[in-house]
Amino acid sequence: MKNPFLLLLFFLSCSLNANMAQPYIEGSLSGTPFISKYAAINHEKISITTDADFQTAFFDIEYHITCDKDGHQIPLLFYAIDFKKEFSVWVDDIPIYLLPLPFDYKGSKNNAFSDFTYLYESDKELVLSETDNSSFGIRTEDLKFFKADLSKGNHIIKVQYTANAWNYYSSWVQKDTFKYALSPANYWKSYGTLEIWLNNTKNKKPITTNFGEPNSTANQQLYWKFTKIPVNMMEIYFEPEIPNTAQILIDINPFRLMLILGAIIMIIHILAIRYYRKKHFRPRFSWVVITGSIIFPFIILFSYMVFYWIIDWIIGENATQRHGYIFLIIAFYPVVLIIYWILMWLVDYTTKKQMKKSNI
Structure with a gap:
């Protein structure tokens, strides 16, 4: 294929992930707080209650901390974005208000944020999590803090908020997930214990975790x-199970299914051409060749889209129905028509010659 534009169209039409829109909707992202050098988190308890649709979850979190000194200080920095309901914080059962970082938070080394220089002393974005496929970084400007006059000793900091699920559409079925970053604990001077309680009784869907x-x-x-x-x-996360029939078709692949159907149509068309020529070997042109060469290439290419629709129909309401620019395969109709027509003409031509010889 010498035309680079047609080559580009081919790859766009055959790629499941070719989608102009982002293949997911971002949900809430929060995590374990960054902590002052004068405080230590001895125990973290995370209680999560999912809703009936697995689209929101209520987070109730407790941090049991120990302060090494008395005084007015900033013990924790919180990162939480895109939550559904207010991010509420209590210190020893007293509600407090979170504030955004001030413009001059970097200041001198002796300022209130000098315990957190590791967050902004590098020009690189702080990464909460990184995999082969994605990474989650934070902007320090999104961090929030509170000042408290904490006495030396033990304290309990409680956090509550309602989080939105992340919705992923890059697969055949929608995957919904709730995220919570534990990576800030890597910056703690010590690590205590972590408890996670998950209440999934409202929706009763079979969920999976990565921990x-x-x-x-x-x-x-x-x-x-x-x-x-x-x-x-x-x-x-929750990812619906794909029915066996749909999974078989997915494993074969809509493009291969199109090729299989195309091969069947071509065999039937060749048999029809030969049958016609055995009966009518004198006409110069065969209407069977002409009609079939116009209609069948379109049917073959169109079936590529139809196989996606069939698989989505078998999956049902859980199907994402997001398959990118699959309609672009129709752009190849003129090219396929010409190639197909030439092949069928050759079949007709050789059959016609054979019939003439046998009737001499």
Whole structure:
């Protein structure tokens, strides 16, 4: 294929991921706070309750901290974006208000934020989690803080908010997930224990996590306990199961299904051409060749889209129905028509010659 434009159209039409829109909708992202050098988190308890549709989840989190000194200080920096309902914080059962970082938070080394220089002393974006396929970084400007007159000793900081799920559409079915970053704990001077309680009784969907098997489970209520960070980005997700019939078709691939159908149509068309010529070997042109060469290439190319629709129909309401620019395959109709017509003409021509010889 010498035309680079047609080559580009081919790759666009055959790619499942070719989609102008972002293949996911961002949800809430929060995580374990960054902590002052004068404080230590001894225990973190995360309680998560998912809603009936698995589109929002209520987070109730407790941080048991120990302060090494008395005084007015900034013990924690929070990162939380795009949450559905207010991000509320209590210190020893007293509600407090979070503030955005001031414009001059970098200041001198002796300012209130000198314990957090590791967050802004590098020009690189701070990465919460990174995989082969994606990474999640933060802007320090999105961090929030509170000042508190904390006494030396133990304190409990409580956080509550309602998070939105992340919705992914890059696959055949929609995948919904809730995220919580544990990676800020990598900056702590010590790490205590972590408890995770997950209540999934409202929706009763079979969920999956990326932080291992629970210590206990009963009636969609799960519990984990860790003494080290299990993952940088904690994920709880639900991905509907694809019906077996649909999975078989997906494994074959709509493009291969189109080729299989095309081969069947071509065989039937060749048989029809030969049958016609055996009966009518004198006419110069065969209407069977002409009609079939116009109609069948379009049917073959159009079937590529139809196979996507069939698979989506079998999957049902859980199908994402997002397959990119599959309609661009029709742009190849003129090219396929010419090639197909030449092949069928050759079949007709050789058959006609054979019939003439046999009737001499």
